[in-house]
Amino acid sequence: MDYKLSRLFLLIILALFIFSGCGKNEKPKKKFDTTPVSIKQFGTPPGADPTVSAELGGKGFKGDGWSTKADYNILGNPKAVKGGSLIMTMRDFPVTLRIYGKDFNSDFNSMAEEMMYEPLVGEDPVTGDYTPRLATHWQISPDKMTFKFRINPDARWADGKPVTSEDVIATWKLITDAGIMDVYFNELYRTYEQPVAESKYIVSVKSKQLNWRQFVYFGVYMKILPAHIIGSISGKEFLEKFQFDFIPGSGAYIVDKNEIKKGQSVMIRRRSDYWGEKEKFATGLYNFDLVRFEFMPDETIGFEKFKKGETDVYIVSRASIWAEKFEFDEFKRGVISRKRIFNENPGGTSGLALNMRKAPFNDVRVRKAFAFLYDREKFNEKLFFNAYLPIDSYFPGTEYENPMNPKIKFSIDSAQRLLSEAGWTEKNKDGYLLKDGKIFELDLPFQKGMDRYLTIYQEDLKKAGVKINLKEIDPPTMFKLGNERNFTIIPISFSGLRIPNPENSLKSSAADENGTTNWPGIKNQKIDELCAAYDVEFDVNKRVKILKEIDILAVNEYGIVFGWYPPYQRIAFHNKFGYPEGVIARNFDVITVLPYLWFNDPELALEYDAAVQDKGKVIPKGEEDNKYWQQLKEKKNAK
Secondary structure (H helix, E strand, O other): OOHHHHHHHHHHHHHHHHHOOOOOOOOOOOOOOOOOEOOOOOOOOOOOOOOOOHHHOOOOOOOOOOEOOOOOOOOOOOOOOOOOEEEEEEOOOOOOOOOOOOOOOOHHHHHHHHHHOOOOEEEOOOOOOEEEOOEEEEEEOOOOOEEEEEEOOOOEOOOOOEOOHHHHHHHHHHHOOHHHOOHHHHHHHOOEOOOEEOOOOEEEEEEOOOOOOHHHHHHHHOOOOOHHHHOOOOHHHHHHHOOOOOOOOOOOEEOOHHHEEOOOEEEEEEEOOOOOOOOHHHOOOOOOOEEEEEEOOOHHHHHHHHHOOOOOEEEOOOHHHHHHOOOOHHHHOOOEEEEEEOOOOOOOEEEEEEOOOOOOOOOHHHHHHHHHOOOHHHHHHHOOOOOOEEOOOOOOOOOOOOOOOOOOOOOHHHHHHHHHHOOOOEEOOOOOEEEOOEEOEEEEEEOOOOHHHHHHHHHHHHHOOOEEEEEEOOHHHHHHHHHOOOOOEEEEEEOOOOOOOHHHHHOHHHOOOOOOOOOOOOOOHHHHHHHHHHHOOOOHHHHHHHHHHHHHHHHOOOOEEEOEEOOOEEEEEEOOEEOOOOOOOOOOOHHHHHHHHOEEOHHHHHHHHHHHHOOOOOOOOOOOEEOHHHHHHHHHHHO
């Protein structure tokens, strides 16, 4: 008998012995029912509507003159097995469960929309080329202003109705409706004329402006919603009706509102009748029958529940947990494993935003002084176990980062010199700087946990003569203060974008608009000109060059006291799961893709169950550092 088969046979026997209760005829009880579900109400047969001609996208459509792709790379593991459950923790329950409209932007919603809703066009996970999704084919006009999509006649909503051009039109109308209270999305999608249904399966849309991102935003980023549910309601009604209720999508998963416990948990269940189950893009994806999310603001409690096996995966957000909290038996024996994933997920921007619109930060010398007093090296060494790299760019760790950007290092002398040049030359008896009879005093809001390093910053500012009052507030209040520009200095942490959009974070017009990430208020004419050039540059190499020029100009504004970022993502998990070679996607974060990318590996699960029962058993943990995507990039660049 083959060794691997023999080993598997022994594991099966051992598992049966364990689960039999040493002779008792008992089966392990399931914590949750993981049977795939269906909410189908309409039995639309597969295939195209026979009344639609081949020329209009119906049966026999050949795609002459259209673009499509059949030989693309897949994201999932072809050996993935369907079934079972995954239980994860997340920190904050989302303000809303909608994927559009006011307050929609949360980690949970980003993940849920990938599992429940679909765009017209997908992307090759390796090359970034466009691939089929809801649409089988697409067209871009010679002037790059008009886009057409041929919807797959087999595509179906969870309730069984076919996906059509009307759904695309209804989605566009919704996200351009001022009633959804999302200025950014309103304005972004109003740069298109209203889409037109050229047939049941062919929809076209014309851009009002020349911009290389226009096809991406409409075809790849816009998740389509069903017209028969949203088409007859206003944006305001949409906000109210679906605040904590999911609209059935065309994707592989659905949520029953009865399985939403506000502030506590959400269940996402796999559909038994997903239309795209056999499509190439779904290969190895959407494997768990049930994914349950439990929300725990307290990281310590979350980690303890994970260690006990009450949850399956733990996102390690703190360096101290990674460095100090894994000295326990289950980790040493391989029952629990962990990985650092070096992919190309954009690092994002974090640190402290300085409000340039008012004193004292309307003076670049003061802003630069505050950067000199932020001792990132000390924080990293004393608090973060040297786990992070300093941010010196608006595009840290990406090809867009300008290597010529200034690298600010801690220096009290440099800070004091700059403050003196800005007119802060006198001090009172307590050592605080004075100007016009007033001491240099500011309030700095923070969230719990930030005080670890902000108290150090507070002391170093005091040495330079600046008085900082730390004020603890909750995350929603913090966001509100920043978004309304009602602050002097405030912590920030903005996610990186897979496709950079400097207009939203650095253009002058974004400085005073709520809903943008230009919290500091940067207004630089040269940056504005480069943003305009970036929008109409269709050569990717030239776009990289433009972004590097924007980067160095923006960094020299000193609107942000930059923090740090990890060049990897850290996760711990119970060692019973399978996943692709790269563990997660090339340029996504763990939370967004892991729930629909991983799967229960039957062989690993047997070893895991045996090791849980036998405290003397050790199982392999595998390599801790996964650099698959990094190595793939290096090979590509070497060609």
